[in-house]
Amino acid sequence: MATTVENMAAREWKPADYASDQDVRWCPGCGDYAILAQAKKALAAAGVEPDRITWVSGIGCSSRFPYYVSTYGIHGIHGRAPAIATGLKIARPDITVWVATGDGDGLSIGGNHFMHAMRRNADIKIVLFNNRIYGLTKGQISPTSEKGKRTVSTPYGSVEPPIHPVSAALGCGATFVARTVDMNVKHLGEVLERAARHKGTAFVEIYQNCNIFNDGAFKYASDKAERDEHTLVLEQGKPMLFGVDKKKGIRMTANMQPEIVTLGENGVTVADVVVHDERADNPGIAFMLSQMAYPDFPEPIGVFRAVELPTYESLLEEQIAAVRAKKGPGDLAQLLRGNDTWEVA
Amino acid sequence: MAVAQPTKPVETVETVAIRFVGDSGDGMQITGSQFTTSSALGGNDLATLPDFPAEIRAPAGTLYGVSGFQINFSSTDIYTPGDTLQALVAMNPAALKINLGDLETGGILIVNSDAFVPSNLKLAGYAENPLEDGSLHQYRLFTIPMTTLTREAVAKLELKTKDADRCKNMFALGLVSWLYDRPVEPTLEWFQEKWGKTDPKVAEANTLAFKAGYFFGETAEAFPAQYRVEKAKLAPGVYRKVRGNEATALGMIAAAARAGKPLFYGSYPITPASDILHELSRHKNFDVKTFQAEDEIAAMCAAIGAAYGGAFAATGTSGPGMALKTEAIGLAVMLELPMVIVNVQRGGPSTGLPTKTEQADLLQAVWGRNGECPVAVIAAQSPPDCFMAAYEAFQIAVKYMTPVILLTDGYLGNGAEPWRIPNVEDLPPIEVRHATDPATFQPYLRDEKLARPWAIPGTPGLAHRIGGLEKKDVTGEVCYDPANHQLMCELRARKVAGIVESLPEQTVMGPDSGELLVVSWGGTYGAVRTAVERAQRRGLSVAHAHLRYLNPFPRNLGTLLRSYKKILVPELNLGQLKMVLRAHYLVDAHGYGKIQGRPFTVAEVFAAIEKMIAESRL
Ligand code: SF4
Numbered sequence: 001m002a003t004t005v006e007n008m009a010a011r012e013w014k015p016a017d018y019a020s021d022q023d024v025r026w027c028p029g030c031g032d033y034a035i036l037a038q039a040k041k042a043l044a045a046a047g048v049e050p051d052r053i054t055w056v057s058g059i060g061c062s063s064r065f066p067y068y069v070s071t072y073g074i075h076g077i078h079g080r081a082p083a084i085a086t087g088l089k090i091a092r093p094d095i096t097v098w099v100a101t102g103d104g105d106g107l108s109i110g111g112n113h114f115m116h117a118m119r120r121n122a123d124i125k126i127v128l129f130n131n132r133i134y135g136l137t138k139g140q141i142s143p144t145s146e147k148g149k150r151t152v153s154t155p156y157g158s159v160e161p162p163i164h165p166v167s168a169a170l171g172c173g174a175t176f177v178a179r180t181v182d183m184n185v186k187h188l189g190e191v192l193e194r195a196a197r198h199k200g201t202a203f204v205e206i207y208q209n210c211n212i213f214n215d216g217a218f219k220y221a222s223d224k225a226e227r228d229e230h231t232l233v234l235e236q237g238k239p240m241l242f243g244v245d246k247k248k249g250i251r252m253t254a255n256m257q258p259e260i261v262t263l264g265e266n267g268v269t270v271a272d273v274v275v276h277d278e279r280a281d282n283p284g285i286a287f288m289l290s291q292m293a294y295p296d297f298p299e300p301i302g303v304f305r306a307v308e309l310p311t312y313e314s315l316l317e318e319q320i321a322a323v324r325a326k327k328g329p330g331d332l333a334q335l336l337r338g339n340d341t342w343e344v345a
Numbered sequence: 346m347a348v349a350q351p352t353k354p355v356e357t358v359e360t361v362a363i364r365f366v367g368d369s370g371d372g373m374q375i376t377g378s379q380f381t382t383s384s385a386l387g388g389n390d391l392a393t394l395p396d397f398p399a400e401i402r403a404p405a406g407t408l409y410g411v412s413g414f415q416i417n418f419s420s421t422d423i424y425t426p427g428d429t430l431q432a433l434v435a436m437n438p439a440a441l442k443i444n445l446g447d448l449e450t451g452g453i454l455i456v457n458s459d460a461f462v463p464s465n466l467k468l469a470g471y472a473e474n475p476l477e478d479g480s481l482h483q484y485r486l487f488t489i490p491m492t493t494l495t496r497e498a499v500a501k502l503e504l505k506t507k508d509a510d511r512c513k514n515m516f517a518l519g520l521v522s523w524l525y526d527r528p529v530e531p532t533l534e535w536f537q538e539k540w541g542k543t544d545p546k547v548a549e550a551n552t553l554a555f556k557a558g559y560f561f562g563e564t565a566e567a568f569p570a571q572y573r574v575e576k577a578k579l580a581p582g583v584y585r586k587v588r589g590n591e592a593t594a595l596g597m598i599a600a601a602a603r604a605g606k607p608l609f610y611g612s613y614p615i616t617p618a619s620d621i622l623h624e625l626s627r628h629k630n631f632d633v634k635t636f637q638a639e640d641e642i643a644a645m646c647a648a649i650g651a652a653y654g655g656a657f658a659a660t661g662t663s664g665p666g667m668a669l670k671t672e673a674i675g676l677a678v679m680l681e682l683p684m685v686i687v688n689v690q691r692g693g694p695s696t697g698l699p700t701k702t703e704q705a706d707l708l709q710a711v712w713g714r715n716g717e718c719p720v721a722v723i724a725a726q727s728p729p730d731c732f733m734a735a736y737e738a739f740q741i742a743v744k745y746m747t748p749v750i751l752l753t754d755g756y757l758g759n760g761a762e763p764w765r766i767p768n769v770e771d772l773p774p775i776e777v778r779h780a781t782d783p784a785t786f787q788p789y790l791r792d793e794k795l796a797r798p799w800a801i802p803g804t805p806g807l808a809h810r811i812g813g814l815e816k817k818d819v820t821g822e823v824c825y826d827p828a829n830h831q832l833m834c835e836l837r838a839r840k841v842a843g844i845v846e847s848l849p850e851q852t853v854m855g856p857d858s859g860e861l862l863v864v865s866w867g868g869t870y871g872a873v874r875t876a877v878e879r880a881q882r883r884g885l886s887v888a889h890a891h892l893r894y895l896n897p898f899p900r901n902l903g904t905l906l907r908s909y910k911k912i913l914v915p916e917l918n919l920g921q922l923k924m925v926l927r928a929h930y931l932v933d934a935h936g937y938g939k940i941q942g943r944p945f946t947v948a949e950v951f952a953a954i955e956k957m958i959a960e961s962r963l
Contacts, residue, residue: 020810022822054802055810056650066810067823072802074653075812077676080646083638087647088802090634091609092654095802113646116639316634323629330631332602333769336595337585340531341766342386344579 011049015040018050020070026061031182031208035129036068038185039098042192043069053096056085058105060136061210062129065100079110082117082126086312089122093313099126103144104134107163111143118172121200122312127192128165128205133214151213166290166304169203170283176202177286178303182209183222187233187301194303200311220294221301230294234302239273242298249273250292258288260297278306352563355526355571360419362427363521365514366444367436367457369403369412372514377414379535380518381761383527385586388576389418392728392871393761394426394944399616399699406460406468408439418525420575424727424871426760428946432524434517436460436491438469445481454484455520457513459492487567491516491558498557499550508547512554519558526573529559580765587764589728589757590617593661593687594624596735598631601657604743604775609651609658611636611644613666616699617755618689621661641669645686649673652682653811655779655801657739661687663755664706665696667713674748675714676813678837681789681797683742683749685735690754690867692942701942702755704867705918710750711896711925717834719841721745722896724752726870729764731757734893736772743777745844746796752895754917756944757868783807788821795840797821842897851899855881855888861958862909864934866892866922869945873915876950885958892922903930913937913957915950 018040026032043053053071057063059078066073072095076084081099089097099117106114106128117126133151134140140153144165148157169177176198180191188206195202207218220230232242232250240250241263251261251272261268274285286304293299365373365380374395381393394415403410417427432453435441437460448454461476475481476488495513496506522529532555540548562568587595601608610633612622626635634656638644644660652658662670667688677684690706692698710722721741725734731753738749780786780798783806789797800807809821817824818832853862854877865873870891877889890905892898906912906926912934914923920936927934937953939945 051805051808052803054653059813066812070808072653072808073810073812074650074680075810075814076646076649077672077813080642080673083643083646084650084653086638086643087609087611087636087650087658088654089650090636090647091607091651091656091658092802095654112639113643116643320629320634327630330598330602330628332599332631335598335628335631336766336769337583338587340382340386341583341585342388343583344388344576344581 013044013047013049015044018043018069018071020068022067024068025064027212029211030061031131031210032061032065032129034182034185034188035127035206035208036065038189038192039127040069041189042196045193046196048096052094053098054088055098055100056081056088057100058110060102060105060134062100062102062208063105079105079108080113081105082110082113082124085124086117086120086122089124089313090316093123093317097124099124101126101128103128103130103132103142103165107143107165107168114168115172117201118169118174118203120312121175121309123200125195125198125202126204127195128203129208130165130205131208131210131214132162132217133210135210135213139213164290164293165205167287170287170290170305174203174305175200175307175309176303177305178203179205179207179301181207181218181222181227181231181301184227184301191302194306198306200309221299230298232292232298232300234276234278234289234300234304236276236278236303239270239275241270241273258292258297278303281307353568353570355573357573357575359421359574360417360423360427361431361525361572361574362415362417362429363432363434364413364415364430364444364447365434365517366411366413366440367514368405368440369398369400369410370405371412371436372511373412373414373436376514376518377416378761379532380521380527381416381586382535383522383529383531384416384418385584385763386531387528389420389574390423390577390579390763391416391418391586391761392423392426393417394756395759396943397700406437406439406465408443408469411440411443413440413444418574420577422577424875425944425947428948432521434521436513436517438465438471438475441475442469442471448484450483452484453487453524454481455487455489455517457491457517458488459490489520489561494557494561495554498553502546502550502553504546504550509550512550515551515554516558519555520562522555523559523562524568524571526571579763582765584763584765586761587729587732588620588759588761589725589731589753590620590689590759591624592729592731592764593725593735593751593753593758594621596732597657597659597685597739598625598628598633599732599769599772600736600739600775601633602631603772604657604739604777606655606657606777607632607634609634609636609648609656611638611647611651611658611660612662613638613641613644615641615663615666617691617758618661618663618666618687620758621687621689641666642673645670645673648684649677649680649682652677652684653680653802655799657743658683659685659687661689663689663691664693664709667706667709671714674720675716675718677748678714678718678720679813679816680811681746681837683739683746683799685738685742685749685751687735687751687753689758690752698942700755702868702944703917703940703942704754704869705921705940706752707866707895707918707921707925710752717838719838720896721747721749721841721844722752723749723894724867724892725757726867726891726893728757728760728762732764732767740773740775741844741847743775743799744796744847745794745840746799747841752867754868779804780807787819789816790819791836791840794846795836795843845897845900848894848897848899850901851890851892851905853888853890853905856886857888858908859886859888860909860961861885861887861911861913861954862906863887863889863954864892864906864912864914864922864926865889865916866895869915869917872945872947873950875947876954879947879951880954885954887954887958895922898929906930906932906934911935911957911961913953915939915945915953917945
């Protein structure tokens with residue numbers, strides 16, 4: 001199957017082209033399956049051939065992802081996938097780089113790399129499977145676990161408040177930040193495709209059900225009967241309405257706090273409801289949205305922020321081109337000689 | 346600058362070791378470094394030893410804030426910065442106090458008398474002013490009010506006193522340049538280069554101070570004579586001075602350029618390795634990409650990513666940073682990707698002595714990872730040798746698809762020596778082959794050297810997944826099979842051991858067999874070699890083997906070790922190479938360890954040799 005670059009580029013890509021020959025070893029019923037399926041669709045839709053993509057991961061259930069796609073891949077070490085991905089992207093700007101990570105991998109042991117990946121804006125897509133638990137190590141709390149959670153490592157309940165991944169990404173200056181839910185496959189597919197098309201670091205948090213160690217953690221957001229009440233689907237330029245009949249909305253109070261209002265009650269109209277703008281220069285509203293949490297608020301899903309800024313690697317390439325233009329391509333003999341030489345006859 | 350005909354007699358000497366010492370804010374490093382440049386351009390062989398505190402600007406006048414720069418320059422071959430000093434330039438009492446012990450009796454002692462005020466004397470712990478109490482009578486003492494003379498010299502520029510006083514190091518440099526008959530043009534040009542455009546007034550002030558110092562030497566009656574060190578008879582060629590870290594950077598650029606590959610260097614700032622990052626960052630026009638990572642781990646991981654992508658990838662650090670990179674080095678071993686990891690060793694453990702030198706990371710380099718995790722290790726022996734060592738590290742890395750650890754140290758990294766610049770065409774070619782054929786490609790199908798193919802993303806039909814989990818022989822699929830794990834561990838070990846096929850045999854300086862073999866490695870080369878030569882001149886049966894390849898060892902090393910009655914291993918640690926040699930060859934190697942943050946003196950090693958021989962004759 002000696003495929004050439006030309007005929008590959010001309011091809012239409014199908015999700016099946018991104019499937020590897022490996023047996024998928026996640027637990028039956030795990031949310032990761034839906035993510036894998038939708039990711040393959042998104043890659044096909046974005047039209048990048050498998051041989052020009054590299055998936056990089058760390059350690060954890062989510063990090064087995066690279067084995068299950070037919071692209072190039074590195075299954076790295078715990079937490080370090082963004083750093084490996086950054087080195088690859090700097091060396092090879094022509095390669096499409098994706099990272100699969102989890103809440104423990106990305107935000108606990110890999111927190112530092114996460115933060116700097118967000119601020120640098122290299123063209124890397126980072127998908128964080130948030131199941132609010134450590135799966136592969138059998139059920140300890142993760143940095144996104146709720147306070148009070150009882151697990152093997154917290155038999156009397158966790159005393160730690162969780163981190164909000166979207167808040168963290170926004171706080172570090174990410175140019176594309178989104179959230180979606182494994183069970184909401186249509187939404188999941190759309191968000192991944194948007195991430196694929198973003199130029200710069202794209203961060204996607206996926207609420208992922210670990211049916212073994214934290215089953216139903218996101219039931220409020222994924223269950224068809226509940227999700228309309230408990231999630232707020234963000235749409236560019238649209239008022240932030242939610243609920244089965246889209247009668248509820250988010251309004252800002254006089255002291256700039258979000259509150260839930262109901263259309264038609266107390267004279268509230270749709271004009272009172274905040275309109276979503278993912279392209280706002282200031283990420284303040286996006287951050288506010290990221291802090292809204294169940295059960296007090298519906299949790300927003302969709303694209304919180306999507307702004308275009310030059311990527312790390314493009315700035316670096318420009319700088320190299322500028323230095324080359326000024327100094328010329330390097331002359332090795334000249335470099336070794338340096339400025340001050342003397343000769344011994 | 347009109348340099349007058351020598352009006353004073355000129356005395357020729359063979360070798361001079363001089364040290365400039367002062368506060369960490371006194372500019373001693375720059376003074377010493379500029380003196381080195383003019384000595385190098387004057388054609389001397391030389392070696393330097395910068396020695397500075399970890400604090401950037403430690404409180405003025407304190408003992409712990411003293412910064413020094415030593416240079417040994419000679420008309421013959423030298424390999425060390427010198428044991429004892431022929432001259433000492435001390436800018437304040439604390440600097441005098443700490444360094445005086447290294448000045449030979451009858452040595453030249455030049456002090457800035459303006460700094461010998463009660464407050465400074467007290468900080469240095471002097472009850473009496475040593476310039477006045479006769480305690481320095483065994484030296485040739487020159488007390489010169491350098492601050493006052495510098496202020497006078499720059500008076501016409503109407504600088505702030507603080508700025509005027511900053512130039513006093515250049516007064517000292519001017520004076521010493523006269524004393525040792527150094528060429529002045531390089532220094533005058535350097536002022537223009539450094540400040541001519543950005544701050545002409547500073548260039549002017551330093552020029553005035555430098556000239557004032559020079560003329561002071563020429564005219565002041567205190568100095569009866571000038572000293573001259575003739576040009577050294579070095580091998581023919583074009584020379585420059587080079588610091589080890591600079592040479593390491595150049596070696597990496599040269600390797601990548603010779604292979605026609607881009608160079609990627611990921612690094613996190615750490616003393617004393619940061620200069621490699623600085624140097625490489627200046628050369629972006631050479632297809633060099635530098636990445637200042639968020640931490641040591643990221644720097645190592647980014648190098649892994651870049652290597653997977655097909656770049657010549659490297660990272661550099663020092664001991665504590667090496668500790669942080671450990672897990673990722675293990676990943677690089679599993680992925681079997683080529684890359685170079687430089688450890689510019691410093692005093693440890695933990696933060697240790699950040700600005701001081703040591704060789705205590707050998708065991709860490711060879712063994713310091715979880716699992717059976719073999720890595721090739723080589724060590725540079727002098728500042729210029731860092732060039733070829735870095736070059737060779739890449740040769741080995743790409744030939745065998747393995748990470749290679751290059752050990753240098755603070756002394757090598759910061760120290761400078763003359764370097765005979767190699768011809769680019771003479772550098773050995775580095776051949777890189779990337780896999781391209783989907784019909785035959787298997788990620789872990791090995792060649793005759795046991796190296797796996799290097800297939801890079803974007804190659805049609807070669808998409809493959811690799812990772813830190815144990816993998817199946819040939820296919821690289823995740824595999825937990827017990828027998829396969831043993832096979833893979835053995836294959837990785839055999840591959841690294843097999844590098845020996847590409848290494849030259851170990852040579853010795855001295856007899857092929859005899860009473861004593863002195864075995865050293867890394868930055869102690871100069872001191873050990875000089876000590877062995879001295880012992881040989883005294884008729885002792887001693888040979889010297891300096892190891893460059895530490896994993897694997899050269900194939901003849903075992904035979905060689907067994908050809909001598911005794912083995913002495915001097916190293917700047919508590920016996921690490923000694924331990925490895927014993928374990929490897931079952932030989933009775935004896936250690937001589939020094940762990941004081943400073944290089945060996947020749948005298949120390951010589952004494953150890955004498956003692957060893959005396960004991961063996963008992
Ligand atoms: S442990 Fe949980 S997250 Fe991991 S594969 Fe099983 S269900 Fe999925």
